[in-house]
Amino acid sequence: MIPVALSMDVAFGDVVPVRHEGQELVLWRDEEGVVHGWEDRCPHRGVRLSLGFIRNNRLACLYHGWQFDHEGRCRAIPAHPALNPPSTIRTQSFHVEEKAGLIWVALDSGENRPLIPPAEGTWHGVRSLAIRVTLSELREALVLEKGQWRLSSDRLLALHSPEEGVTMVHLAVRDASTRLKAAEWLLSLRDSMEEIRC
Amino acid sequence: MLSLNGWVMDERSYAARLAASLLAIPLTIQTDRRAEIFGPTLGDDEGVYCVGLYEILRHFSRLPDVERAWPEGEARHALEWALEALESFSQARRQALGATLPEKAETDDVTLIFRVLEDRLSHAYLNGQEWLSGVSVGFIDIAVFPIAGLARDLGIAMDLYPAIRRFVRKVRQLPGFVTMPGIAACH
Numbered sequence: 001m002i003p004v005a006l007s008m009d010v011a012f013g014d015v016v017p018v019r020h021e022g023q024e025l026v027l028w029r030d031e032e033g034v035v036h037g038w039e040d041r042c043p044h045r046g047v048r049l050s051l052g053f054i055r056n057n058r059l060a061c062l063y064h065g066w067q068f069d070h071e072g073r074c075r076a077i078p079a080h081p082a083l084n085p086p087s088t089i090r091t092q093s094f095h096v097e098e099k100a101g102l103i104w105v106a107l108d109s110g111e112n113r114p115l116i117p118p119a120e121g122t123w124h125g126v127r128s129l130a131i132r133v134t135l136s137e138l139r140e141a142l143v144l145e146k147g148q149w150r151l152s153s154d155r156l157l158a159l160h161s162p163e164e165g166v167t168m169v170h171l172a173v174r175d176a177s178t179r180l181k182a183a184e185w186l187l188s189l190r191d192s193m194e195e196i197r198c
Numbered sequence: 199m200l201s202l203n204g205w206v207m208d209e210r211s212y213a214a215r216l217a218a219s220l221l222a223i224p225l226t227i228q229t230d231r232r233a234e235i236f237g238p239t240l241g242d243d244e245g246v247y248c249v250g251l252y253e254i255l256r257h258f259s260r261l262p263d264v265e266r267a268w269p270e271g272e273a274r275h276a277l278e279w280a281l282e283a284l285e286s287f288s289q290a291r292r293q294a295l296g297a298t299l300p301e302k303a304e305t306d307d308v309t310l311i312f313r314v315l316e317d318r319l320s321h322a323y324l325n326g327q328e329w330l331s332g333v334s335v336g337f338i339d340i341a342v343f344p345i346a347g348l349a350r351d352l353g354i355a356m357d358l359y360p361a362i363r364r365f366v367r368k369v370r371q372l373p374g375f376v377t378m379p380g381i382a383a384c385h
Contacts, residue, residue, distance in 0.1 A: 009360040014367060017357045051350075062382070127320045130313075130358040162357055180324050187317070 001097060001104035001116050003148055003158035006125035006170050010035055010103060015059065017050035019162040023107055025094065026050040030070050031057045037105045038072055039092040049091065100156055101125045101172035117149055123156060123172040126182045130168055131190045135161040138169070141193060155182060202254075203230035203246070204238040207295075209288045209344035210251040211238040212378040217255060217340045219374040221264050234292070252281055255337045266336050273338065276318070276330060280341035283311045287345045287352075294352055303352040312349070312359055315342060319361035328368075335372060343369050347381040 004018045005027060016027040017040060024040040026049040040048045042061040051062040058067040058075060066089075067076040074089035095106040097116060101123030104116045131138065138159060144150050149158040154174040162168050169189070173182050202218070202225050204211025211233050218225040233239070240248035240257060248254045259268040269277045286307050294303035322330055330338040346362045347369075356363055369375065377383045 005360070009364065011364075011367075014363070016360075016363065017355075019355070019357055126324070128360050162355065166358065168358065183320065183324055 001095075001106045001148075002160050003102045003116075003170050004037075004105050004160055005103045006128050006172065007035075007098055007101050007103055008125040009128060013054050015050055015052055015054065017048070018105075018160075020105075020107065020160045024048070024050075025105060026052075026059070027096075027103060027105075028054065028059050032070075034070065035096050035098055035103055036070060036072070037094045037096040037103075038068075039094075041091075042066060043074070043089055043091060102156070102158055102170055117151055117156060121174055123174060124176040124179060126171040126173055126179045127186065128168055128170045129186050129190055130162070130166055131193050132166055133193045134165055135159060135167050138167045138193065141189075154178065199224055199226055199242065201226045201228055201241055201243075202238055203228045203233060203241070205229065205231055205233035207379060208233050208238065209284060209291065209348060209378075212376075212381075213251055213284065213340055213344050214238045214240070214254045215378075216343065216376055217258055217337070219376045220335060220340065220372060221258060221266060222374065223258055223261060223264065251284070251341065255341070259337065266331075266334075269331065269336070269338060273331065277338045277341060279314070280330075280338050283315070284341055284345055287311060287348075291348060291351050304354055308352060308354070311345060312354060312362065315345065316359045316361050319365050323361060323364070335369070339365075339369065344378075344381075351380050 002020050004020060005016060010016050010027050010029050012029045012031060014029065018025040018027055025037050026040040027035055027037050029035050038049060040050050042049050042063065044061065044066050045063055047061055047063040049059060049061055052060050055067060058069050060067045065078040066074055068091055069075045072091040072093040073087060074085040077083055077085055097104045100117050142150060142157065148160065149156060156172045158170040160168050169186065171182055171186050173179055202214055204214060204227060237250045238254060239246045240254045248257045256268065258264055259266055290303060290305055290308050318330060329335050346366045349356055
């Protein structure tokens with residue numbers, strides 16, 4: 001599975017855009033605290049759902065206000081308030097898991113999904129940082145041969161690739177008191193990686 | 199009563215309106231297209247006495263009912279950075295919106311502004327500070343908000359900037375928040 005965001009960056013009410021290797025997603029958290037991951041496209045007119053907003057515990061499209069519930073099914077069309085929208089009007093949804101302080105999305109169906117780390121204990125998100133290097137360059141620097149994450153002592157590093165030449169690094173720690181120090185380390189990683197690339 | 203001469207599409211005029219609204223300063227708004235180039239001006243019945251966003255915010259901070267300290271020391275540098283960043287962003291946005299053909303609006307300068315803003319907001323958050331100005335929203339936050347709120351006009355990919363997204367959401371929830379074209383009210 002692909003780590004796409006820190007849990008702390010998807011609060012209730014947030015509508016979060018995510019990209020990974022050409023796939024555009026929207027993440028949002030419902031009132032029950034469950035995170036949903038859908039294709040970032042309204043089935044009505046194709047507008048990005050990440051431009052939308054939360055109403056009645058549903059994600060509403062900014063363009064015409066169509067509202068989609070936690071199953072991705074359209075439940076309300078403001079221009080036709082009396083209409084019960086057919087069940088065929090729905091978004092394309094992806095399997096989402098929230099573990100180790102991160103949100104993981106399964107972009108591939110079936111058994112070929114990469115593993116996610118064990119979620120023992122509590123993890124505290126530090127920050128997600130965009131570094132202007134390719135995923136392979138960063139993998140090489142972090143000695144990460146495969147998979148999307150690495151555990152080293154009390155830090156969890158996870159990667160995804162929003163666009164060509166940019167890698168998003170998500171960092172979480174076990175001890176909340178070390179977050180500032182970990183953030184400084186992440187900034188120094190960015191500086192050294194981008195300097196090497198120049 | 200104070201009177202603001204501003205232009206509805208101008209980010210600096212918006213920042214002045216936002217500051218007045220968040221700080222509960224009564225203000226009348228006059229439409230003045232010149233603000234698009236030169237920035238907003240503030241005056242009263244006797245004439246104009248503040249030209250530009252810096253002077254307007256400084257004047258607001260001196261009003262008797264405003265309980266916001268004017269930034270000093272490091273915070274002053276942060277405010278100066280915020281105002282310069284807003285000026286650069288404003289120029290880039292005017293160019294993008296006025297272009298006869300679509301063009302890449304996100305210049306290297308604009309990318310740098312977003313990176314620095316993201317770093318500053320993230321650092322403040324990890325330090326337990328609610329805002330760039332400290333424990334309550336202040337002039338630095340107001341000066342940078344139009345940059346964050348209007349990012350989409352320049353095609354900035356906001357998935358790269360989670361701290362800026364969080365900041366935009368927090369400002370939107372403040373009592374007295376006002377909008378401008380490009381910053382919708384429905385969120």
